[in-house]
Every structure is written in structure tokens, then in C-alpha cells.
Amino acid sequence: MKKQNISDAVIRRLPRYYRHLNDLCNKGVIRISSHSLGVKMGITASQIRQDFSCFGEFGQQGYGYNVEELRSEIGHILGVDQSHHLIMIGVGNLGHALLQNFRFSQCGFTVDAAFDIAPSIIGTDINGVHIYHMDELEDYIRAHKVDVVSLTVPKSIAQDLADRLTALGIRGFWNFTNLELVSSNPEVKIENIHFSDSLLTLSYRIVNP
Amino acid sequence: MKKQNISDAVIRRLPRYYRHLNDLCNKGVIRISSHSLGVKMGITASQIRQDFSCFGEFGQQGYGYNVEELRSEIGHILGVDQSHHLIMIGVGNLGHALLQNFRFSQCGFTVDAAFDIAPSIIGTDINGVHIYHMDELEDYIRAHKVDVVSLTVPKSIAQDLADRLTALGIRGFWNFTNLELVSSNPEVKIENIHFSDSLLTLSYRIVNP
Structure with missing residues (x-):
């Protein structure tokens, strides 16, 4: 996982991704495209792909993201599993x-x-x-x-x-x-x-x- | 005063500028360079000049900013004088x-x-x-x-x-x-x-x- 020189702006978007993905999980959504997630969050799909690329590859081109997996990955990056x-x-x-x-x-x-x-x-x-x-x-x-x-x-x-x-x-x-x-x-x-x-x-x- | 297509990132820095300029005013500081303000805020001088250029010209090249004037200008942009x-x-x-x-x-x-x-x-x-x-x-x-x-x-x-x-x-x-x-x-x-x-x-x- 690449984690060097992550900008402050990207870091500050991570909790927002996590929050929105939690909402989606709670609503039972299984998959979401970067486009749909972007609309929900008021940012562009390309911004989302660029942000996530700082940490590795989370989605599969053309299939969108598995909401539960992405939530868990971002939660791990944020340290929510650290107590x-x-x-x-x-x-x-x-x-x-x-x-x-x-x-x-x-x-x-x-x-x-x-x-x-x-x-x-x-x-x-x-x-x-x-x-x-x-x-x-x-x-x-x-x-x-x-x-x-x-x-x-x-x-x-x-x-x-x-x-x-x-x-x-x-x-x-x-x-x-x-x-x-x-x-x-x-x-x-x-x-x-x-x-x-x-x-x-x-x-x-x-x-x- | 130009105020078109100001990015969300710039808008969110305005209250921070205002807060830091208030602190400087309270400490009796009269003038500050974009470099010194940047060090205080953890951003670059060029970022500051670029942000302010969205709203017009506040400083004079080589002389830095008058703290009280800049505070007042940014306060006005933020609407603190609106009640x-x-x-x-x-x-x-x-x-x-x-x-x-x-x-x-x-x-x-x-x-x-x-x-x-x-x-x-x-x-x-x-x-x-x-x-x-x-x-x-x-x-x-x-x-x-x-x-x-x-x-x-x-x-x-x-x-x-x-x-x-x-x-x-x-x-x-x-x-x-x-x-x-x-x-x-x-x-x-x-x-x-x-x-x-x-x-x-x-x-x-x-x-x-």
C-alpha cells in the first residue's frame, strides 16, 4: 500500500468517504460507482479515483466498489480498528x-x-x-x-x-x-x-x- | 473585487486567515509578510498570495500586509459585518x-x-x-x-x-x-x-x- 506524501486535502476527505460508506452500508447498498459516490459527496469521480490511488487499488474498472470492502479498507487506513x-x-x-x-x-x-x-x-x-x-x-x-x-x-x-x-x-x-x-x-x-x-x-x- | 468560481478549499481557508489575523491584531502586530503568515498557518506564501488574488490585491509587493486592513477586508468578505x-x-x-x-x-x-x-x-x-x-x-x-x-x-x-x-x-x-x-x-x-x-x-x- 502506497502511503507517502498524502496531501492534507486527501487526508481530510478520508473520514468523509468513511462516513458516506457507513451510510451506504446501513442502507444495504452492495456496490457503488465512483460516479455515484461522487454525486452523493459533491466531488468528481476522477477526484475519488485519484484519492484512492494514493493507497492502492480498491475498485475494479467498470464494476465500481464493493461498499463493505471499501468501508473496511478506509476504516483500516484511518485506524478505526486500533482501539x-x-x-x-x-x-x-x-x-x-x-x-x-x-x-x-x-x-x-x-x-x-x-x-x-x-x-x-x-x-x-x-x-x-x-x-x-x-x-x-x-x-x-x-x-x-x-x-x-x-x-x-x-x-x-x-x-x-x-x-x-x-x-x-x-x-x-x-x-x-x-x-x-x-x-x-x-x-x-x-x-x-x-x-x-x-x-x-x-x-x-x-x-x- | 473578483469573486467568481472561488474553490471550496479557498473559502475554507478564509476563516483561518481571519482567525490568525485576529490573533496578530491582538498581539499588536502591524505588518506581516506572506512568508511569515504562511509559517504561522502551515501553508506556503505563494498559496496565500494566490488565495488573496481571488478577491483583489491586498498587499504591496515587498511590504507585506497591513494586519488590521487585511483582517478587516477578509472579515468583510466573510460577512462578519453583516449582523x-x-x-x-x-x-x-x-x-x-x-x-x-x-x-x-x-x-x-x-x-x-x-x-x-x-x-x-x-x-x-x-x-x-x-x-x-x-x-x-x-x-x-x-x-x-x-x-x-x-x-x-x-x-x-x-x-x-x-x-x-x-x-x-x-x-x-x-x-x-x-x-x-x-x-x-x-x-x-x-x-x-x-x-x-x-x-x-x-x-x-x-x-x-
């Missing part, structure tokens, strides 16, 4: 919403623990996830495998916290703080979610119809 | 988190009302936004200007609700339901936020370092 261990720091409304509603397991993640400073929730469980006091964070990380930390804390403490976690060996951050987290360590992978980027994109489309 | 009217449907944990913490006004939006079915919150205000019963939704929309509806409702009701709202004249949707909302009406602008796409991108980067 990543995630802990959440910050269980305010957003953290609570993620714990209650977001299907981590469908992305290959288990949420092993959550941390906060609010006495009202420490010691409780939300959707099976135990909430610890922040003071217990370092001991927890030293004793457990943690692949990713989800940051749903105030923006003001995000970078310091991330630096501290990086020093403790954390190499993955799912960052909701609206601060653009940076790391000089290339091993540290950061995914920043910026709600404002999304709302401003919508604003642009409304203003420039 | 869009938004209502929120669904005030669970996620809706609550957005009302409490998300700075709508910095994106040019005012949140005029929110709607839910939970008796415990109907009639209350969250961060100055009044929560109405869903039964009042249609009357509200008929009586007020509503540019965008933020959907933080269960996935199962999202498409029906969006169709109903479209019939009532709503043309903008900020959709957090993890359902890929679609509309056959080209006037309807939809921005779907998929947390799973973000987490799977992170997973990919961890698995393929």
Missing part, C-alpha cells in the same frame, strides 16, 4: 455533550477517564466514564496508556496544559478550546476544532450566494 | 455550551432566541438568550428575521426539521447533528459540523506518523 485510548479534560457542557452523545467507539476510541475541578461532578460517572479530580491527572497518565487527550477546557489554560501533557508523554490532542494549539515536537499530533471557522464559512456562503 | 440573525433549536448540553461559551458576535451573528421541548429550561434565559417551546417556533419565524438556524437536536429528527424550516423560508443551517443535511434548493446553505471527521483525521495522523 485508541482517550481521556477527556474538562467536563463542562461541551465535555458532557461529547460524553453523552458522541460515539467514540465508532471512531475506534474508548474514553477511559475524564478530569475536571468541579466538586459536583468529581467521583460521578457520565455514560460509564468516571470523572476524576485534575489533581489525579498525572498519576493516571503515568499508570495508563493514553493515546489522545480531548481538551474541553477554557482557552486560557489550554496551551500550558497541552505543554504539561506533552512533557508527560501525550502525543495526541483533540482540541476544542478555540486556541490554535501548536507543538514543536513533530511526534505530537493536534487536531483543532474551530466552531468559528465553520460558522464563518456559512456566513460567506450566505453573503456570496 | 446575521440566528436562532438555536435544541438546548441540550451542546446547545447550552454554545450559548454559554461561543462568541457568536465575533462571527457577526446575534442569537435572538432558542427553542427546546424540556420544561425545565423553557422560559429561562441562557447568557441573555430566551428559551422558547418548540410549539412557538413557526410563529417566531413568521414574525422575525432569521438568517441561520443552529441545529443541536437529535440526529433522528434533523432532516424533517430542516425540511420544515426550509419551507418556512430558512436559508441557512449550522448543523451539529452528525447527519449530512442536504437540500435540493441551491439557495439553502448548509454547514455540517462532523466531530467524527475531526477525530478520524487525528486517528489517521497517529496511525500514519
